[in-house]
Amino acid sequence: MDTEVLVVGAGPTGMTLANELRLAGVSTVVADRLSRRSELSKAGGVQSRTLEAFDQRGLMESLLGTGNYPTSSGHFAGIPLSPEYSRHRLPWRSVPQVAIEGFLEQHLATQGIHIRRDHELTVLDQDEDGVSATFADSTSLRCRYLVAADGAHSTVRSLLRAGFPGQAGTATVLSADVRLSGADQVASHTWNDDGDWVALFPLGTDSQGREMRRLVVGGPGRSVPRETPITEEEIRDGLRRVFGSRIELLELRYARRLTNAARQVEHYRHGRVLLAGDAAHIHLPLGAQGMNTGIQDALNLGWKLGGVVRGWAPEDLLDTYHAERHPVGAAVLRNVQAQSLLMDWVGTRAPEVLAAKELFATMTRLPEVQRHLGDLLSGMAIRYEMPGSGTHPLVGRSAPDLALGPVRSHELLRSGRGVLLDPADRFAKVADLWSDRVDRAGQGADTEPMLIRPDGYVCWAGDPDDLEAALGRWFGAPR
Ligand SMILES: Cc1cc2nc3c(=O)[nH]c(=O)nc-3n(C[C@H](O)[C@H](O)[C@H](O)COP(=O)(O)OP(=O)(O)OC[C@H]3O[C@@H](n4cnc5c(N)ncnc54)[C@H](O)[C@@H]3O)c2cc1C
Known part of the structure; x- marks a missing residue:
């Protein structure tokens, strides 16, 4: 064996997993096809449960110390959740994924784990004893277990021919990192009477101290093929329709189109190969749940894989990874699909959708509904089934901080x-x-x-x- 575990993909999932395996005393190689870390902001924040997990590893203070990241109470289907009803110690923080990745890569480096860049996995073969991985430059590596943290278009998932059922994308919206003027007092989601909508989220400040924002523009007639080039004029038009001349685009840094595809692998474990993060589940980025779910997959898998590799845990402990995380991923897909419908993400303007949206908006004023949705989007509502561990209400839940x-x-x-x-x-x-x-x-x-x-x-x-x-x-x- 060249290493005990090979982690394919150095996104937030792969790097969190590498840190967990390091703690478990497992030799780990992390390989990524990119020659350097992506500079795209990507997901916009960390949930309470993810922050809590960073805190449990003693990493939260230093992560939050890397920038000025505002707290937020988030939204569900574009309807703001009030901080007044949040019941969690650590509220959501708007830490962009790019900052989390930079922090994790640096932390791993200080612990002696350096990402092997320019390492694109192209072939894998598993047998009873281990997995052989081959990279695009024809080098290869033998490991006991391989974890696919290689993102939405996972090569490992394709090589395994793993079932990835779900819904194909039927519509797109535009997402961009921008600098704006006049956007300071604007709500996270704003609609006009024709159903055009704009979502705005803080991304912190750039190196020159200027406010950056994530802008999402959707509505009827806005869905175009994913490859259609994005222009500044398209963004200005989206802003004008919703805000008139109140908000102006000052700078466009990066833009792409998002689709509403929603899929999840049938099995998180394929023998000695395990899938985690976007490699295992994809959906609309409503509430940055993709990155948070991926990080939490890694936290669930890390110690179990560590125990099996170190020899103190029975092999079937690894099966609890699928048993616990597949239902969580499925629940995220369902809440994202519900949000997409309730906010008319696609811009259908269908009367029944608008009626459901109106009714839902009224219901979300109820404190109990606010609390329920806040729990759902914080990651704190997760309760794992733990057969044989008793029925006490604390069992299966994240431990209180005492x-x-x-x-x-x-x-x-x-x-x-x-x-x-x-x-x-x-x-x-x-x-x-x-x-x-x-x-x-x-x-x-x-x-x-x-x-x-x-x-x-x-x-x-x-x-x-x-x-x-x-x-x-x-x-x-x-x-
Ligand atoms: C361009 C982009 C924009 C996004 N914007 C948002 C957003 O606005 N809001 C939101 O909530 N979420 C967003 N997401 C989704 C969010 O970023 C993901 O949920 C999150 O990145 C999942 O983390 P991950 O570590 O599982 O996968 P990823 O972050 O995708 O990491 C996978 C890694 O695997 C590497 N890799 C892939 N194939 C191979 C291979 N064959 N060999 C070796 N390495 C490989 C890739 O280079 C990459 O570094 C965005 C994603 C992308 C890609």
Whole structure:
């Protein structure tokens, strides 16, 4: 073997995974076909759950320190969600993907992981013992497992002939990174009476301190083939229709057309090859859910793959990656499709769509609806099915951040190991059997006992009789 794991693709998914594998003590190569990192802003922000995961790894402060990233409460189908109803410690932050990628690449480099650039995977072959990968320059590499984090047009997915069912794109809108004048007080989404709409999101400031924005322009008659060249005049026209002369385009940096294609692979695991991020699911970028879902795929997969490679976890722990993340990806696709319909993304102006949109807009004024949608788009609503881990309401959810004397419980996850909170100091004996994989902490703290997986999800709480089984299920056989 040349390396234990080969990660194909150095986007946010691949780099997050490489960091998780590093924590798990696994030798990892990250290969990307680009000769240097993309400078496109791409996804516009990080959800509460993603921020929380960065915090659990001790990376959040330094990530947020790389720029001036405003908080936001987000939107659902273009209807703003009020910060007043958010129930999460870390609100959404408008950190553009380009900043996250730069940060992760630098962090990996400081840990000795350097992306192998100009490495385009073209062929792969797997057998019982491992995977052989060949690159466009005819070099090859042998690894025990390969993870496809190679994006929406995944080569690995094609080579596997993996089923990628879903909906083909039926319409496009225009998306651009711009500088504007007069856009300071504008809502995230604005429609005119003819159904033309403009969405605006902050992208922070450029190197000269000037405000950059993501602009999306849609509406009836706006859908054209994806390859149609985009002109400044098309953008000016879109702005004029919605805002008159109030907002002006000062500079266009980058533009592309987005389609409403929505697909998801049938299986996240193909033997020794696993798919993550956009390689596994694509959909409209409403709420930057693609990047966040990809990062969270990586967090779910990293420690499990690490455990299998290191030998303490049974092979079937890897199957829980598909079991847990496929339903999350499917739910994201569904909420994006619902948003697309409810905001009339395509610009149909169909009476039944407009009626649903109007009714939905009224409903979103209800605090409980606001809270529900806020939870959905924060990533905090995720609850994994964990058979055999008990039925306590905390099981399957991301662990609360608890004050344990001088430390917070989330800080205990920095090592990438499991954590058993044992406030009554009664589980020392059983915990000792897993002490090479799980840290016991929180003695004397004002909390209930719980077992937290390395990805920050509670996998046992409640009945003490279930603890040993949960330790075995998630952390392998006792020492
Ligand atoms: C141009 C663009 C604009 C976007 N705009 C938005 C937006 O406005 N809002 C939003 O929410 N989301 C947006 N997205 C989607 C969002 O960026 C993705 O959800 C996110 O990038 C997914 O991360 P990933 O790491 O899974 O895949 P990617 O970020 O796509 O990374 C995949 C990596 O794999 C590499 N790769 C591909 N094939 C190979 C191969 N054969 N061998 C080696 N390396 C390979 C690529 O070079 C790339 O670096 C955009 C995506 C793109 C591509």
